[in-house]
Each structure stands twice: as C-alpha cells, then as structure tokens.
Amino acid sequence: MGSPDFALPSLESLSKNYQVIGVFSQPDKPFGRGKVITSPPVKVLARKLGLQVFQPVSLKDPNFVKLITGLQPDLIVVVAYGKLLPPQILNIPRLGCINVHASLLPRWRGASPIQSAILHGDHTTGVTIMKLDVGLDDGPILTQELNPISSEDTAGTLSERLAREGAELLLATLPKYINGNISLIRQDENQATIAPKIKKEDGLLDFSLSSEELSLRVRAFSPWPAAYFIHENHFIRVFRSQTASSSTLNPGQLGKVNGFPSIGTSQGDLVILELQVPGKKIMSGDEFLRGARNWGA
DSSP states (O other), rough: OOOOGHHHHHHHHHHSSOOOEEEEEEOOOOTEEEEEEEEHHHHHHHHTTOEEEESSOOOTOHHHHHHHHOOOOOOEEESSSSOOOOOOHHHHHHTTTEESSSSTTTTTTOOHOOOOOOHTTTTTEEEEEEESSSSSSSOOOEEEEEEETTTTOHHHHHHHHHHHHHHHHHHHHHHHHHTOOOOOOOOOGGGOOOEEOOOOGGBBBBTTSSSSHHHHHHHHHTTTTTTEEEEEEEEEEEEEEEEOOOOOOOOOOOEEEEEEEEEEOOOOSEEEEEEETSOOEEHHHHHHHOOOTTOHH
C-alpha cells in the first residue's frame, strides 16, 4: 500500500524478493493547470511490474475489506499510502501490517515528516520500520536507521535518499520479522511530535520572520509546494536561497546581494539563488535580475 514516488524503491524491492499479490494506491486525481487525470507513481510502477492494482476511495468500504480478506495476505507493507488503515484491515494479515516511515519515530508522526524535520532545523532524521496499529504512526518500532540532514538538503533530495534507505532497511528487517527474531520497541509518547499535512498556502514567505527561518522554509517546501512570495501581482516560487547576515533592508524590502535578488527580513536578508516566475522555467537569481528592471535599488 503506497502512493507517491517515495514508495517506489520499496515496491520494486519487494517485487524482486517476495510474491506481491496486490498493490493498493490512492485514486487517480486531476493534476496541473490542465487538470489532467493522473495516476499515482505507485500505480504506474505496479502496472509495469504486472501486479494487480486497487484504488479504493475508502478502506472502510465492506467490498474492499472483503477483497483484501480474499487475497489472504501474509503481510501488508505500507509506505506513504496516505490513508489510515482501519482495524478491520489491520487484523487481516497473519503477520499484521508494517510501515516504512520517513522519520525517527516518535518524532514527526504524520503526513510530512521530511518537510517538518527540515523546517524545524533538525540535523538528523532517518527511517523507521514499525508495526501499525489504530493510531497515527504510534505502533511499536521494529528497527530504525539514522541519516544526517545537510545544510543543502531539500525535501526533494532528502526524500530520495530516505526512500532508498527505507527500501534497504525493509528488506533487511523482513526476514527477522517473519521468523519472529525481532523485538518490538514501544514508542515513548513523551517524545512524540506531529508533522501536519502540507498545504499550498504554507509556502507563502512571511518576511517578518528571520532569514534563517525563511531559508529553512525554502528547503522544506522544495520541490512542493514551493516557497513563494508575491511581486508585481505575480507568484514567484523560490527553490534555492541563502542568508546574508548584515542588512540595511526593512522586512519585505527588495535589494541585491552579489548580483542576486534579496529581500529584507526581521534578521538578515534572504538571497534568492533559484526561482521561477509564472509561465517560465526555473532560473538562477542573477538571470532573473537581468530582466527585472523594477527590482530593488
């Protein structure tokens, strides 16, 4: 059970080493400006691998509960599926349901563990293999692996790395779990934090914050939903930035630093290295300035 790109390495690894009798993914949805109906990446890969694909709108639908029961799975593996499994499904497989989660649980339970780790300035994160129960990512832990977060990491680069690491850890963990040779570790509820679902409007940059905070937002929201600000009634998306500690700019005031556009904040400047204006490809900040006559002094 999975939906986005993050789940692809795990599905591919499982298909090479185990009999995958069914793949569950989110329903197809409209995507982009043209609202083209688009299949989740997991569905696309599953079809290439010749696997059965199911896309229930609700896992509580009695027909799908009956369908899963009929498949008689030994184990259900969940990787970024996007839906909570109800008790009637958790209890179907004889070995239960396990999850590949992109954080060091109990830190960052929920929908956006990768973005939340970057957004809050964490220096390390990792992946957790856990057994699912009825709560939100609060089941017992099978194993974990740490991964450092570099100052250059975005949600995109970190997601790619953790997806591969999660698939490797899953394959290393499964034989021990299946044979009963692994101890379950209860999560410490006192250490739990929640990573809420990210919305497009979360990307709007608030220049009353510091340049350090805004730089974290740029990294956390790249590539999606992308940090952005409004300039001359256009939404300008920011994909890479850096901070300049000394500044004469007021919060929100436009300027330039070493040939790149900058914007004043409550503390330092946010220097924009890579951005995108509507209708154009992503470009460097200095390239943008060559065509932006009204930018700053």
